[in-house]
Each structure stands twice: as structure tokens, then as C-alpha cells.
Amino acid sequence: MSLTSSRGKPTLADIARLTGVSAPTVSKVVNGREDVAPETRSKVLAALTESGYQSPGHKRAADAPDVVEVVFDSVNSNYSSTVLSGILAGAAAMGVEIVLTTTEGSPASGTELATRAQRMQDEQRAGMIVVTSAFSDTHLDAFRRRRIPVVVIDPLNPPAADVVSVGATNWAGGRAAADHLLDLGHRRIAYLGGPESAECNQARLHGYMSALMSRGVAFAPELVIHGKFRAEHGIEGLAALLALPEPPTAVFAGNDGIAVGVLREARRRGIHVPEELSLVGFDGTVLAEDSVPALTSVTQPLHDMGRTALRTLLREARGEQLDSHRVELATQLVVRESTARPA
Structure with missing residues (x-):
């Protein structure tokens, strides 16, 4: 069966006919809804990938630079600002645009994340770097289902085995x-x-x-x-x-x-x-x-962790094989004035 409609591009109806499911079910998969059986979701995702389907919301021009979203709890701490400086330095060197958002530590709802993930897919953003406690591993499912690359920096909780993370020793x-x-x-x-x-x-x-x-x-x-x-x-x-x-x-x-x-x-x-x-x-x-x-x-x-996270994300977005899903950079003790022999 051809996946090309009269307009020359595959539609949801085309995907539905190919997979033998309803168009509303295909729409649920595209929008990251959770009320779809795993086997059905896998079948639809495979058909979407094979067909090269693009949501009507697609906006990004072919020659536009890669855009990466970066999510922090906040950027008020020295930790966050140093990591961010590394990401921005890497972006400047690699010709990447950064979109920065903060959660202020508020847990994100499933609906909010599904909306964010769909928008990123529509705009063909390269992926997302997460430096926040507001996104749990369950929350990241909305992005994994759409095959949007995600890299987590110094996660508070261990992410799933297929989520790339960058941290220190x-x-x-x-x-x-x-x-x-x-x-x-x-x-x-x-x-x-x-x-x-x-x-x-x-x-x-x-x-x-x-x-x-x-x-x-x-x-x-x-x-x-x-x-x-x-x-x-x-x-x-x-x-x-x-x-x-x-x-x-x-x-x-x-x-x-x-x-x-x-x-x-x-x-x-x-x-x-x-x-x-x-x-x-x-x-x-x-x-x-x-x-x-x-x-x-x-x-x-911290600066290198930011650069490494961006570089790793772009490699994943290009489909390159990663050596490891966990990257750890070396720590070093720096002795200054606050330690001495006990009195």
C-alpha cells in the first residue's frame, strides 16, 4: 500500500490504513497519549518513521540551525549558572541555538510534558537537556515515545537505561x-x-x-x-x-x-x-x-559537563552510536583555607 496521499505527503489516514487502526488512535500516538496499547503504539510508531510523516505543525526550515531546549529548576545558583555557561559555550562553537526554560522546582504534569514534546517534534528540535528535579523518569516517557533525544545532567534519581546522563565521579x-x-x-x-x-x-x-x-x-x-x-x-x-x-x-x-x-x-x-x-x-x-x-x-x-551534554545530545540526534549512556567526568579535591589539623 502506498503511503502517499493526493497531496504527495503521508497523512494520518494513510498511516491508519497501513496499520489497520483508526485515525484517532494514530493521532493519540502522534500526540503522546498514554491510552494506547503498547503493541499498537509500536506498530504505529514504526509506520510513522518509515513513512517520514511530519505533523502539520512542522515549522523548521531545512537549513535552519539545530535548536536544543534546556530545562533547569532555576538558574539562580552557582551550580546552574556554571553548567549553563558550558552549554552556551558549546552552542556557540557548534552553531546551535539554545531555548532556556525553568520550572522553579514545580513538578510538571503529564499533559504539560506531552504538549511540550509534541511542540518539539513539530518544530523538529534536536532534543532536550534536563537539569531539573521536576522531570522524573516517568515524565521523560513523553519524549522517548516521540524519539526525541534527552540528556539528563547530574540526575537526582537514576534514569532509565536508555536515557543518556552526564555527571561526575x-x-x-x-x-x-x-x-x-x-x-x-x-x-x-x-x-x-x-x-x-x-x-x-x-x-x-x-x-x-x-x-x-x-x-x-x-x-x-x-x-x-x-x-x-x-x-x-x-x-x-x-x-x-x-x-x-x-x-x-x-x-x-x-x-x-x-x-x-x-x-x-x-x-x-x-x-x-x-x-x-x-x-x-x-x-x-x-x-x-x-x-x-x-x-x-x-x-x-560543571562547565565541561554542560558542553559534554550538548555534544552528546547532538550525536544522538544525528543517529550516531554512543559509547555509553552514562558519562562521568573526573572530580578533583582543591585544598584551600577551610581545613587544618584538629586542635
Whole structure:
């Protein structure tokens, strides 16, 4: 059966006749609706791909530059702005246009994501880079069903095996932070981490625990407190740690924002860093360099993570075979002024 209508292009009706399903069912698949049986969806998707069907909403000219959507929770943090700078630098070098949106941390509804995915398909955008907690793995199904490439940067939760992600060596970074404090002679080392279920937080915690075990230092559960990657958690976390019968002599903070909160609370209580309390952060943002004292921190290559995510997305959009669906860039401990031998 020919898939060419009188206008020379395949229509939904043509796809329906080829697959033996109704035109409304084909429309549901095109629009990413979930109320379609998996076998039917696969059959329709295969026919759409074979026919080269394009939605009537298609707008992008053949010679137009690739357009990539980038979604952040917000761009107010040093972490986000550094990742974004890497994406933009890569886009300038590769001749790619970037469309930036933010969710402000609000969970996206299935309808909103289906609409976004359909618009991206209609406009033939190259794909989407996700740096947000608002899109869960289930939410990304709307894009996978339309075969829109998606790359997730430093996901809080492990994505599906077929979703490409870019991150850093969080376990090695956590190990390096704890090893540094142990080398200085600290044995009561606390970990103020991010959300307990977050993949990056778990990796940093396990690296910290591995360092303790390798030195024969008993793990003390009371020294581990999870929360948000925010300064407020550093303030509240240090207050809780100092209330312990045996407070820590050092703190490993899950990110630089938490570490800044620790510094604020220590200063308010008259505790000198590093003379009375050593402190290590994570991320290596400008917060680490500009804090007083300058913060020892595990540096993530955030700029390179942004560039790598864009380059990987474009490779996937061109149909190239990727070496791996998980890319991890190396972290590095940068020692500054916030760590010293215990008093």
C-alpha cells in the first residue's frame, strides 16, 4: 500500500490504513497519549518513521540551525549558572541555538510534558537537556515515545537505561574529601548531605563511608544528616551536630551551598574555621573561592559537563552510536583555607 496521499505527503489516514487502526488512535500516538496499547503504539510508531510523516505543525526550515531546549529548576545558583555557561559555550562553537526554560522546582504534569514534546517534534528540535528535579523518569516517557533525544545532567534519581546522563565521579569525590580530613588527623567527621534518595548524594556518602572503613574508623550514624542542597541545611545541620555529646571536628558538606551555611552558623557561634572546625564542600563553584575562609572543595567540571551534554545530545540526534549512556567526568579535591589539623 502506498503511503502517499493526493497531496504527495503521508497523512494520518494513510498511516491508519497501513496499520489497520483508526485515525484517532494514530493521532493519540502522534500526540503522546498514554491510552494506547503498547503493541499498537509500536506498530504505529514504526509506520510513522518509515513513512517520514511530519505533523502539520512542522515549522523548521531545512537549513535552519539545530535548536536544543534546556530545562533547569532555576538558574539562580552557582551550580546552574556554571553548567549553563558550558552549554552556551558549546552552542556557540557548534552553531546551535539554545531555548532556556525553568520550572522553579514545580513538578510538571503529564499533559504539560506531552504538549511540550509534541511542540518539539513539530518544530523538529534536536532534543532536550534536563537539569531539573521536576522531570522524573516517568515524565521523560513523553519524549522517548516521540524519539526525541534527552540528556539528563547530574540526575537526582537514576534514569532509565536508555536515557543518556552526564555527571561526575561523585563516589571518588566523596572518598577524596573524607581521605583529606582523615589525613589531617580528624576522626569525628560529619556528612551534611542533600536529599537522602538522590543518586549523587548517595554516591558521595558511600565514598565518605569507604574512606572511614579503609582507616578503621567506625561509622557513626548520628554524624550523617540529609536535607536539601541549600545553605539552610548547613545552618540547621551544624546546630544539630554541635548538640551531640561528642560533636565532630570536621564536616564534609554535600555541596558548596550547604558548606556556606555551615560557615555562617559557625561564625554566629564564634567557632573558628579551620582552627576549631574543618570544612570541605562539593562542586567547586565560585562560592568556594569567595567564602571566608576560602573553602576546600571537591570540584566538579560543571562547565565541561554542560558542553559534554550538548555534544552528546547532538550525536544522538544525528543517529550516531554512543559509547555509553552514562558519562562521568573526573572530580578533583582543591585544598584551600577551610581545613587544618584538629586542635
